[in-house]
Amino acid sequence: MTRTSADLIADRTRLLGAKVTTFYEEPVHLVRGEGVWVWDADGRQYLDCYNNVPHVGHCHPKVVEAVATQAATLNTHTRYLHEGILRYLDRLTASFADPLSMGVLTCTGSEANDLALRMAEAVTGKRGIIVTDHTYHGNTTAVAALSRTNPPKTGDGSHIRHVPAPDSYRPLGGQAGAAHARAFAAEVQRAISDLEEAGHGFSCMMLCPFFANEGFPDLDPGFLAPTEAAIRAAGGVLIADEVQPGFGRLGSHMWGHQRTVCAPDIVTLGKPMGNGFPVAGVITSPAVMEAFQETFRYFNTFAGNPVACAAAEAVLDVIEEEGLMARAADVGAYAKTAMQQLAAQHAVIGDVRGAGLFCGVELVTDRASKAPAAAFTTRMVDALRQDGILLNRLGIHYNTLKIRPNLQFSRAHVDQMVEALHRALQNTPIQA
Amino acid sequence: MTRTSADLIADRTRLLGAKVTTFYEEPVHLVRGEGVWVWDADGRQYLDCYNNVPHVGHCHPKVVEAVATQAATLNTHTRYLHEGILRYLDRLTASFADPLSMGVLTCTGSEANDLALRMAEAVTGKRGIIVTDHTYHGNTTAVAALSRTNPPKTGDGSHIRHVPAPDSYRPLGGQAGAAHARAFAAEVQRAISDLEEAGHGFSCMMLCPFFANEGFPDLDPGFLAPTEAAIRAAGGVLIADEVQPGFGRLGSHMWGHQRTVCAPDIVTLGKPMGNGFPVAGVITSPAVMEAFQETFRYFNTFAGNPVACAAAEAVLDVIEEEGLMARAADVGAYAKTAMQQLAAQHAVIGDVRGAGLFCGVELVTDRASKAPAAAFTTRMVDALRQDGILLNRLGIHYNTLKIRPNLQFSRAHVDQMVEALHRALQNTPIQA
Missing domain, CATH: 3.40.640.10 (Type I PLP-dependent aspartate aminotransferase-like (Major domain))
Known part of the structure; x- marks a missing residue:
């Protein structure tokens, strides 16, 4: 019988201590990975835009x-x-x-x-x-x-x-x-x-x-x-x-x-x-x-x-x-262009940065003052997780979305991620 | 083409530095392990009496x-x-x-x-x-x-x-x-x-x-x-x-x-x-x-x-x-008894010690003064390696043979090891 997330969280507190944290407000219970994809215990599929450890793809044969x-x-x-x-x-x-x-x-x-x-x-x-x-x-x-x-x-x-x-x-x-x-x-x-x-x-x-x-x-x-x-x-x-x-x-x-x-x-x-x-x-x-x-x-x-x-x-x-370095250059450039286009539609995107498959956007409440939208960034990360997109935030003000997928990431995956980013930017309130 | 030990030693100096040491005067080039056994590149088989990392046996399926x-x-x-x-x-x-x-x-x-x-x-x-x-x-x-x-x-x-x-x-x-x-x-x-x-x-x-x-x-x-x-x-x-x-x-x-x-x-x-x-x-x-x-x-x-x-x-x-803890108790006790019998024949064995599958003998040039036979112990370790038995030395004076095999070690393996110890004790000169 698969145990619930609540069971696992209780076990973590008991066995690992109260301060061992997970990603996301609602942690993900992963059971399988392949290429750029991971699946949770309920069979839900996520696009992994974050994990650099499985560099050449989850469970590369x-x-x-x-x-x-x-x-x-x-x-x-x-x-x-x-x-x-x-x-x-x-x-x-x-x-x-x-x-x-x-x-x-x-x-x-x-x-x-x-x-x-x-x-x-x-x-x-x-x-x-x-x-x-x-x-x-x-x-x-x-x-x-x-x-x-x-x-x-x-x-x-x-x-x-x-x-x-x-x-x-x-x-x-x-x-x-x-x-x-x-x-x-x-x-x-x-x-x-x-x-x-x-x-x-x-x-x-x-x-x-x-x-x-x-x-x-x-x-x-x-x-x-x-x-x-x-x-x-x-x-x-x-x-x-x-x-x-x-x-x-x-x-x-x-x-x-x-x-x-x-x-x-x-x-x-x-x-x-x-x-x-x-x-x-x-x-x-x-x-x-x-x-x-x-x-x-x-x-x-x-x-x-x-x-x-x-x-x-x-x-x-x-x-x-598999020519993964050239792929990182191509897909990363494609992602950066897509995010620049997104920035034209969403004023909260203050900056688009990165190289290859390490890129992201810095989110600000106001482009003139560049005031960091840190809490909004956290809500974005959680909204994306609910939408099947795993990424995270980092940077001096913790207001930068960190996109660091493994090198099997393709232009089609970028499209899927950017569509989700667009949805999350539209639907996440700037103020909580 | 299998490279020679000399080739590998030269590569180690070039890539790892001159001070990265190997065990034994003549290092062993291992290519395969199974249970308590390891094999070198020439197909020679060694009884591994030393390595504790492959705890339940080399390459346990x-x-x-x-x-x-x-x-x-x-x-x-x-x-x-x-x-x-x-x-x-x-x-x-x-x-x-x-x-x-x-x-x-x-x-x-x-x-x-x-x-x-x-x-x-x-x-x-x-x-x-x-x-x-x-x-x-x-x-x-x-x-x-x-x-x-x-x-x-x-x-x-x-x-x-x-x-x-x-x-x-x-x-x-x-x-x-x-x-x-x-x-x-x-x-x-x-x-x-x-x-x-x-x-x-x-x-x-x-x-x-x-x-x-x-x-x-x-x-x-x-x-x-x-x-x-x-x-x-x-x-x-x-x-x-x-x-x-x-x-x-x-x-x-x-x-x-x-x-x-x-x-x-x-x-x-x-x-x-x-x-x-x-x-x-x-x-x-x-x-x-x-x-x-x-x-x-x-x-x-x-x-x-x-x-x-x-x-x-x-x-x-x-x-x-596989009941390996009970096996460690049984085989370890058997090994200790066998080494105590060996001590009755070889005055250089000053002490027999250990518990379970971590045991050994301390070698001395004189039982009354307990003077450590450190150089002799090193020669013993190298003689045993040449005889197909891998172990090492440790202790305050580096004069104790360290027998720490994995838990697949059996009474038959003890017999083989003790026979080799007996040969090495007979054939290794006390003075170099």
């Missing part, structure tokens, strides 16, 4: 087959020799520019970022870290402390400095383009000086090159150039967290930092890497790796095991064989 | 089937409702005494321990941590800092205190039994006082209740009673790291802390939980969970996903259906 076959063959750790991790890292590192040619595999993006911070510390001998004030880099003690949106109430964060998240809709100092880039770099420079004065020294800046959690601002290629120059001048390390933009999602490039045009010393990978199998990693240069291995010992039992690498390699296969 | 079926059905995160995590936590928590009734799933034991430290901090408002001087609790920044055997060269460890690892072969103060227990508790009390005087306050003691990395000393049930009393009196939290002894390995009990007779506030789980699928977790009481959720936000994308829970539930099924 090629990835499932790779996992099943390898799990039935061998699954041990990397203290034995195995081709899997080597073949995968060879293929993966080929997608990065020199000198990013080495890797450490982990199980989660959080573990990858936690490790990247230690790599920076090993290189610089310093502990000071700079991040934006609206970022999220994971859940370990070391990286959870970076988050200002949900800061831990205890622990030592004295070595962390926050800079204002870039916002192309409301740029620092009111200027777009190169002035915006310089204003951001000036904030980073101030933070570097502050860390040095406080005695922590400057170790690294960690950033998502797409600034995904910050609301994926539309930034010029080269936006990060003055910031990178400031980091280099101070002897610091640049870490690109590619957990969200990586693996071809942005359409134009395999990695977010290639689109933004910067040269990180360390790149971290996560969510989409194994299409749901827990695999993640850090890519870096021989010089950084050597400094890291001189300073820290690291071994991760599950990481890089033959099953994880089989899943990850199958993901690369599918991206290539 | 029931676990492989559970993973394959669920991976083909649905794999999303826990912000949607799904029965998998709830059914699993219901079954899992039933194996713990009250009030340990709630859980957080993670992907790795390191993540679980990292989280447990934050739970203790949330409960106590303090940061001071006590561990033994020969422990290892994982690889995140926060838990890697606990290890004194391979301490990071940088970072802040001022809030950590180490107590001497219990050693039943060379007990503190020279006395066994209750006196040993009191001597250990006195060290813990000293560390508590020191943390309080230093201004850190006392948050928690984290320990493996089987003291696995310390060399699994033979301790009386109740050994931890005076230590637990000291922790309670100081308002601290006791964390039991069950990553190694848990899931019935010890034969007599499902969990190490049940055998050692202590009542941890928090229990962490890892390696064997998913038979190789990356799943781990923290079990605690409603009171600790509430304090944690008040203080920290935690979400882990891959953790507790339907595939992870399917793997973990299949492991519980197999343990029950």
